[in-house]
Amino acid sequence: MSFFSTKQTMNNTSTLPAGTTREQIMAVLHDHDFMIKCDPHHVKHSRGTQPTAKHPGVETDLAVARKAFNLPDLSHMGAVLGGSDAATDPLVSVYDLTDELPNPVFSSTINSRLEYVNLERGLWTRVNSPMGVSLETAWIVKEGSGGALELHQDIVISCSKVLIGTVKGNIEANRGGIHKLIKARIEKEMAGGADPTPVADAPAPTPATAELAHA
Numbered sequence: 001m002s003f004f005s006t007k008q009t010m011n012n013t014s015t016l017p018a019g020t021t022r023e024q025i026m027a028v029l030h031d032h033d034f035m036i037k038c039d040p041h042h043v044k045h046s047r048g049t050q051p052t053a054k055h056p057g058v059e060t061d062l063a064v065a066r067k068a069f070n071l072p073d074l075s076h077m078g079a080v081l082g083g084s085d086a087a088t089d090p091l092v093s094v095y096d097l098t099d100e101l102p103n104p105v106f107s108s109t110i111n112s113r114l115e116y117v118n119l120e121r122g123l124w125t126r127v128n129s130p131m132g133v134s135l136e137t138a139w140i141v142k143e144g145s146g147g148a149l150e151l152h153q154d155i156v157i158s159c160s161k162v163l164i165g166t167v168k169g170n171i172e173a174n175r176g177g178i179h180k181l182i183k184a185r186i187e188k189e190m191a192g193g194a195d196p197t198p199v200a201d202a203p204a205p206t207p208a209t210a211e212l213a214h215a
Contacts (some may be wrong), residue, residue: 007088020148045095072136076121096114136156
């Protein structure tokens with residue numbers, strides 16, 4: 001990290017609705033289409049390209065994917081899910097995202113690259129945005145006091161020192177917002193009133209043969 005860049009963390013935890021099962025919350029976290037659309041500034045997103053030219057087999061080979069995407073140690077989140085099919089179920093799902101960020105003078109269109117990894121205990125995501133801004137988020141499901149399930153959101157922000165205040169401010173503005181949408185979806189499902197969420201871009205994952213670790 002250069003003298004002009006910084007790395008900071010932010011955390012958020014919420015208790016899931018009573019009666020929520022691990023299967024329910026995992027289905028939500030692994031529904032990439034839903035999770036991406038929880039972004040309050042979302043305009044559109046689509047499947048991105050895998051780095052197959054430089055890393056053949058990156059979609060289904062865990063060691064190759066770990067190196068190609070420079071993934072952190074995610075072993076605390078359990079085994080990686082996915083990798084059963086190069087086209088529909090890669091180990092790391094890549095998306096191109098367009099956001100519209102309003103400001104007092106004009107709106108800014110931001111095009112970012114997303115990387116999503118399904119894991120036994122949650123979801124790991126990375127957002128690479130212009131000007132060297134990177135957000136890595138671990139969504140981890142844990143058992144809280146009294147047996148209720150908790151959703152932990154751990155964010156690592158990497159960017160220039162000049163931008164850190166703006167980036168943190170944007171995150172803080174929606175602090176807990178995604179948690180509310182997740183809980184609302186679960187509550188609606190429990191009430192039997194949820195409409196099916198499109199999952200064409202996020203097929204049901206299958207376990208890989210190993211856990212992610214540092215290269």
